[in-house]
Amino acid sequence: MITIKDIARVAGVSHTTVSRALNGSPLIKKVTRDKIERIAAEMNYVPNYNAKSLVTKRSFTIGLFFSSIDQGTSSSFLVDAIKGISHALDENFNLTVHGIDGVHNFGNIQPQRFDGILVMSQSDEDNAFIYHVKTIGIPLVVLNRQLEDPSIMNVVANDREGVREAIDYVVSQGHQKLAIIEGKPGFKSSTERKQGFMDSLITHRLQLDSGYFAQGDYSIESGYAAMSRLLTLPEPPTAVFCSNDDMAIGAMNACYAHKVSVPQQISLIGFDDIMFARYTNPALSTVRKPIADISELGTKMLIQLLQQPDTKPQQLFVKTSLVVRDTVADR
Amino acid sequence: MITIKDIARVAGVSHTTVSRALNGSPLIKKVTRDKIERIAAEMNYVPNYNAKSLVTKRSFTIGLFFSSIDQGTSSSFLVDAIKGISHALDENFNLTVHGIDGVHNFGNIQPQRFDGILVMSQSDEDNAFIYHVKTIGIPLVVLNRQLEDPSIMNVVANDREGVREAIDYVVSQGHQKLAIIEGKPGFKSSTERKQGFMDSLITHRLQLDSGYFAQGDYSIESGYAAMSRLLTLPEPPTAVFCSNDDMAIGAMNACYAHKVSVPQQISLIGFDDIMFARYTNPALSTVRKPIADISELGTKMLIQLLQQPDTKPQQLFVKTSLVVRDTVADR
DNA sequence: TAATGAAATGCACACGTTAAAATTATTGAT
DNA sequence: ATCAATAATTTTAACGTGTGCATTTCATTA
Numbered sequence: 121m122i123t124i125k126d127i128a129r130v131a132g133v134s135h136t137t138v139s140r141a142l143n144g145s146p147l148i149k150k151v152t153r154d155k156i157e158r159i160a161a162e163m164n165y166v167p168n169y170n171a172k173s174l175v176t177k178r179s180f181t182i183g184l185f186f187s188s189i190d191q192g193t194s195s196s197f198l199v200d201a202i203k204g205i206s207h208a209l210d211e212n213f214n215l216t217v218h219g220i221d222g223v224h225n226f227g228n229i230q231p232q233r234f235d236g237i238l239v240m241s242q243s244d245e246d247n248a249f250i251y252h253v254k255t256i257g258i259p260l261v262v263l264n265r266q267l268e269d270p271s272i273m274n275v276v277a278n279d280r281e282g283v284r285e286a287i288d289y290v291v292s293q294g295h296q297k298l299a300i301i302e303g304k305p306g307f308k309s310s311t312e313r314k315q316g317f318m319d320s321l322i323t324h325r326l327q328l329d330s331g332y333f334a335q336g337d338y339s340i341e342s343g344y345a346a347m348s349r350l351l352t353l354p355e356p357p358t359a360v361f362c363s364n365d366d367m368a369i370g371a372m373n374a375c376y377a378h379k380v381s382v383p384q385q386i387s388l389i390g391f392d393d394i395m396f397a398r399y400t401n402p403a404l405s406t407v408r409k410p411i412a413d414i415s416e417l418g419t420k421m422l423i424q425l426l427q428q429p430d431t432k433p434q435q436l437f438v439k440t441s442l443v444v445r446d447t448v449a450d451r
Numbered sequence: 452m453i454t455i456k457d458i459a460r461v462a463g464v465s466h467t468t469v470s471r472a473l474n475g476s477p478l479i480k481k482v483t484r485d486k487i488e489r490i491a492a493e494m495n496y497v498p499n500y501n502a503k504s505l506v507t508k509r510s511f512t513i514g515l516f517f518s519s520i521d522q523g524t525s526s527s528f529l530v531d532a533i534k535g536i537s538h539a540l541d542e543n544f545n546l547t548v549h550g551i552d553g554v555h556n557f558g559n560i561q562p563q564r565f566d567g568i569l570v571m572s573q574s575d576e577d578n579a580f581i582y583h584v585k586t587i588g589i590p591l592v593v594l595n596r597q598l599e600d601p602s603i604m605n606v607v608a609n610d611r612e613g614v615r616e617a618i619d620y621v622v623s624q625g626h627q628k629l630a631i632i633e634g635k636p637g638f639k640s641s642t643e644r645k646q647g648f649m650d651s652l653i654t655h656r657l658q659l660d661s662g663y664f665a666q667g668d669y670s671i672e673s674g675y676a677a678m679s680r681l682l683t684l685p686e687p688p689t690a691v692f693c694s695n696d697d698m699a700i701g702a703m704n705a706c707y708a709h710k711v712s713v714p715q716q717i718s719l720i721g722f723d724d725i726m727f728a729r730y731t732n733p734a735l736s737t738v739r740k741p742i743a744d745i746s747e748l749g750t751k752m753l754i755q756l757l758q759q760p761d762t763k764p765q766q767l768f769v770k771t772s773l774v775v776r777d778t779v780a781d782r
Numbered sequence: 783t784a785a786t787g788a789a790a791t792g793c794a795c796a797c798g799t800t801a802a803a804a805t806t807a808t809t810g811a812t
Numbered sequence: 813a814t815c816a817a818t819a820a821t822t823t824t825a826a827c828g829t830g831t832g833c834a835t836t837t838c839a840t841t842a
Contacts (some may be wrong), residue, residue: 171798
């Protein structure tokens, strides 16, 4: 492996000059810099990041932490997140991936090992980790889950607005009796999406029938169970908003089991636009939550935070978009 | 941040002794070691991996490289792979994730940055990268795609055997007219799976009708197209093996579009057992390719390779398993 | 008790880089 | 031509750790 000292010898300068030249210091004369850069390229020099890190105290790695990678249904999450991040990340940054539940020793999470940390959060159980990171002072951005704490940089989708639009669309198709299968109790996203649902109904002066609010927990099974209950109602809804696509799939299977045809007899709309929403039969209409965009924006904010540590934390919202497929019928 | 020198001062020994004690050197007396370990724990000492790396020339990171993370349909791949790997990986190893297509400068891939590399390969376009890694001497394991080169450690599923079992099962259900939708031409996996298909037919003395061999390329669309063609045959098959689940989903949609009911009129069986195979309507019968197991085994082999660099490269096969769901009818 | 050898520890340097301080070269003004 | 000011470069030290070799400590034997 060749080092700056080797280059220095060839160029007839000191290794410090090489270091400066290669790092764009203004202290170096142009001709010297050019010569050094040429020689470095010729010798296929690649900097030793460990040595760099040791002295600059930067690690050139940013860590991506998921609530869990062993559990958690949403596999598309991970891919989309990594996509978005690597899109925004400089090539000589390393991206490491971890499950928060796999971190047994918080002591391993140190400023010296991570220049910055992205948390793709799915549950408030991540808070202990998040606050550890915040406490030891590693630049931090939390993605996907809306936090109450305004002192932490946070990038999320505008769930409420997105759901409102979706329900507006369902209503515009002539539906009057709308039900909702709610998300996991206590989760911010659950209440946000429910709010969006109600916003739309209220705007359209449709009644809020308490029998049309079914509890779920974001799992496929809970979608199945909730839908089964809704179908046995004396006067079933004509359209059901499922607070995520997993539950929508469960709901669709429930319809299938009860010989209720989608969308002829009942319309369904989900939330997330997971990878296989388009491959269900019929293809699921849903609200796209742009995980890749969220991740990319979050990464940009993190980089900003690295460069200017006193940047004010903000809560940023990324717009969702309605994806019309085949599960909402015109009435 | 506290260093071994701080510990040394407190313990009243030299930093060398601390270093040795903490790294399990046999040169240190037990009482000394115990004292040092106690003090280190009390002071919440965490080693500086950059300094360690600089002097030992080990990076404590292993790189996971995918063919692409921007493209490539199979999102469950990534999750399962990371699952399997982090399962086998020591906590003080870092796992970094990259897309091979995102590596613009092979010069960045150096022994100094990666102790070892795992390639989750999906296409032979990865070969340039693989051989670069091999050439510069980074310990390497290639996962998922079977290589011809016996000098590279390789862990793959036993596709041929898995398909044979699956087709045996389909035949045992009374099917006689079986078709196959083949994978991408030129891919090792395509020919392996086709071989498994033929193995079974030959064993059961069923005829190989060339009209029942449809070309695909692993994409959903190609599955749709191939199935459409098979359905227009004067004497259509009663069961179709699709060389992966994506094509099976395309095929299922083709049946749906042609008003052919699955499995009543035609049976389908896929390969991979992707995450949403169980959520199709009806749920897809398929062959599970254990990506997590492959990754875990591959990681173990890599670790072995790190510890004993002269370990002989092998080609290891991981068993697939038949997943019976609802798309193969009894006749 | 002294000599011997083995066990335990310390010293000094190295790893490749950046940064502060010191030195030398160059320019401009008188 | 001289001096000051500034530009360009070098010298020296430091980051935290591991390792070869020298040194000390300690138990054993003569």
